[in-house]
Amino acid sequence: MLAYRHAFHAGNHADVLKHLVLAQVLRYMGEKDKPYTLVDTHAGAGGYSLAGRYAQKRGEFESGIGRLWDHPDLPAALADYVALVKQFNGGGALEQYPGSPGLAQMLLRPTDRLSLYELHPTDNRILESFLGQRPHTKVLMSDGFAGLQKELPPPSRRGAVLIDPSYELKTDYAKVVGAVRECLSRFAQGTVMVWYPQVQIVEAAQLPKRLMGAAKEAPKGWLHVTLHVHRGEGDGFGLHGSGMFVINPPFVLHDTLAALMPLLTELLGQYEGARFTLEQDLGRG
Structure with missing residues (x-):
């Protein structure tokens, strides 16, 4: 896990899907005056140079x-x-890409709380320099999965959690399911966003069904969107696409994605088989 650097992948098709969904969730959370908390379990550096090596x-x-x-x-x-x-680029050329903390910094209000977990020492140091002085913000070099026990429920009883480990270790898949169960047991109404890669291993293929099982009692149900952009490498490996699984999603999110995913697939697809899926369970109301 500590060897992973998101800078190699910043701004790719998976980031587009993840951050598109994240932005919509945070926009929705900000529509109410009451402050909310965002917990980012695998925050990264917060922003990345696209001109760097x-x-x-x-x-x-x-x-x-x-x-x-x-x-x-x-x-x-x-x-x-x-x-x-x-905005992150200051209105100029595309030279920088915001990670999820960078997007949060632009979308959260001063009264909203932000908890950022990052274990990689270099990325944590960059993140601390970038956002450590923001009000109501914690930058922690500790395990984001374990941190959920301390973070939930949030003080205002309004909050969202973003879970997007590198999945370099196959054990991350089971940890994600456990983290979702932890979130819902402590904060049943909270919005939980899980990003995962579409790669040719059993754990990745099984994850959506396992998340559906974990979220079956969520009051507002779940939403699952995927974007498959290419075949992967010739040996069958590589990142074919990615998915976002959102528990207790904003009620407008399904229709928003239904309207734009065909175009996004057309723009980001790298072969004729490029496609998306979008499904939703409305929960118990």
Whole structure:
């Protein structure tokens, strides 16, 4: 886990899907005056240089945010996400990409709380420098899975959790399911967002069904969206796509994604089989 650096992948198709959904959830949370808490269990560095050697080595952002950067007439939610990335760049050229903490910094209000967990010492140091002085913010170099016990329920009883480990270790898949159960047992009404990779291993294929089982008692149900952009490498490995599983989602999120996912698939797809899926369970009301 400590060897993983998201800088190699910043701004790729998986980041687009993850951060599009995150932005919509945080926009919705901000519509009510009462403060809320965002817990990010695997925060990363907070922002990434796309001109640096890590991002340039693979150039993954070019087939992700790069394909949206100058596209005209995007649907409102997609245009909002691109506008946030442009804000992070100060209105100039695409040279930086915000991680989830960077997006949170732009979307949370001063009264909202932010808890950021990151174990990689270099990324944690960058994150502390970037957001350590923000009011109501904690930057912790400790295990985000374990941290949920301390974070939930949040003081205002309004909150969201983002869970997106690297999944370099197969044990992360089971930890994610356990973390979701922990979240719902401590804070049943909370919104929980889980990002996961579409890769050819059993654990990844089984994760959505396991999350559905863990979320079956969630009061507002769940939403599951995937974006599959290419076949992967010739040997069957590589990141084919990704998914976001949202528990207790904003009620508007399904219709928002239904309107923009066909275009997003067209723009980010890298072969004729590119596709998306979108499904929802409305819960117990």
